[in-house]
Amino acid sequence: MPQPSDLSAPETLANGRVRYQSGGGVALFTLTCPPANGYSFEMMRDLDEAILRARFDREVEVIIVCGEGEKFFCAGADISMLERAEPNFKYYFCLHANETLLRFEHTPKLVIAALGGHCVGGGLEIALACDLRVARKGSGKCGLPEVALGVLPGTGGTQRMARMLPRSKAIELMASGERFDFDRAEALGLVDRQIEAQSEEEFLAAVFEYAGQFMNPAHSSASVGHIKRAVQGGADLPLEQGLALERELQAKLFSGPDAKEGLAAFMGKRAPHFEGGTAW
Structure with missing residues (x-):
């Protein structure tokens, strides 16, 4: 903390x-x-x-x-x-x-x-x-x-x-x-x-x-940052364009270490330990 x-x-x-x-x-x-x-x-x-x-x-x-x-x-x-x-x-x-x-x-x-x-x-x-x-x-x-x-x-x-x-x-x-x-x-x-x-x-x-609560290691600050980008960049766009932005940001997260850690922790029934590393 x-x-x-x-x-x-x-x-x-x-x-x-x-x-x-x-x-x-x-x-x-x-x-x-x-x-x-x-x-x-x-x-x-x-x-x-x-x-x-x-x-x-x-x-x-x-x-x-x-x-x-x-x-x-x-x-x-x-x-x-x-x-x-x-x-x-x-x-x-x-x-x-x-x-x-x-x-x-x-x-x-x-x-x-x-x-x-x-x-x-x-x-x-x-x-x-x-x-x-x-x-x-x-x-x-x-x-x-x-x-x-x-x-x-x-x-x-x-x-x-x-x-x-x-x-x-x-x-x-x-x-x-x-x-x-x-x-x-x-x-x-x-x-x-x-x-x-x-x-x-x-x-x-x-x-x-x-x-x-928004920071590593308990929460992925990369995920938080991408949520922010999706909302700030997409909320005033037509829905279809906002969804396209959301997909691109999600794809970046899926390719990074935090998503791998989060999914593995869920399947292993343990708390995740995020270290960041996803490119902004």
């Missing part, structure tokens, strides 16, 4: 907005921009570097994204930066953010958002691009309140929320700009589970334990 103590010493990436650590099969990205971990072009560049680094690291099976401190996961875009920037920059800022968050979905490794504090605006948009969202119970609120600024959720919020919720509910939440607690977020399906924790350290340790 992975533990935070398995992690390497934190490395602050080039633009100073994300800390990167890895170990025990986990890569941890920590959003770092006091006081509210607001994101900027610099943070998105660091996230871009972090996801590519984790993608190429064969030892990394699961990625966890968290925010520095106990009050905020991420409070959204740096409003003072947006107020100063000219329209051309704002357009390319949104484009780059879209491209970066698509990497989260395209990378065939599970990405878990650890929400240990408020998660609003662009912060929720980052979380929605992750595969799973785990929140520290009672630690904050979430929502997409951009309408109060005279704009819309422009880092994927209108598209991802409308794919996760009924369209009318997604429109209502965004058009009202409502902020709501993690209990309601879980009831809506925006948060997958909540964890009771007395501190951020306790919460992160619990998230690592949660992540362990």
Whole structure:
């Protein structure tokens, strides 16, 4: 089972907005921009570097994204930066953010958002691009309140929320700009589970334990990654094309060591011991 103590010493990436650590099969990205971990072009560049680094690291099976401190996961875009920037920059800022968050979905490794504090605006948009969202119970609120600024959720919020919720509910939440607690977020399906924790350290340790169920040796992280690819790549395709993607991913798994181990363990009436090795 992975533990935070398995992690390497934190490395602050080039633009100073994300800390990167890895170990025990986990890569941890920590959003770092006091006081509210607001994101900027610099943070998105660091996230871009972090996801590519984790993608190429064969030892990394699961990625966890968290925010520095106990009050905020991420409070959204740096409003003072947006107020100063000219329209051309704002357009390319949104484009780059879209491209970066698509990497989260395209990378065939599970990405878990650890929400240990408020998660609003662009912060929720980052979380929605992750595969799973785990929140520290009672630690904050979430929502997409951009309408109060005279704009819309422009880092994927209108598209991802409308794919996760009924369209009318997604429109209502965004058009009202409502902020709501993690209990309601879980009831809506925006948060997958909540964890009771007395501190951020306790919460992160619990998230690592949660992540362990998706990792070798008890579960095949290659299978988990291919399930993710099938869903993220196929759910919005016509059924026939989605089934074709599913077959191709299944064929890759059948040709790898994890499927051989899983089938042999089942026939031998023993627990499997997966070691990975299937090409992504």
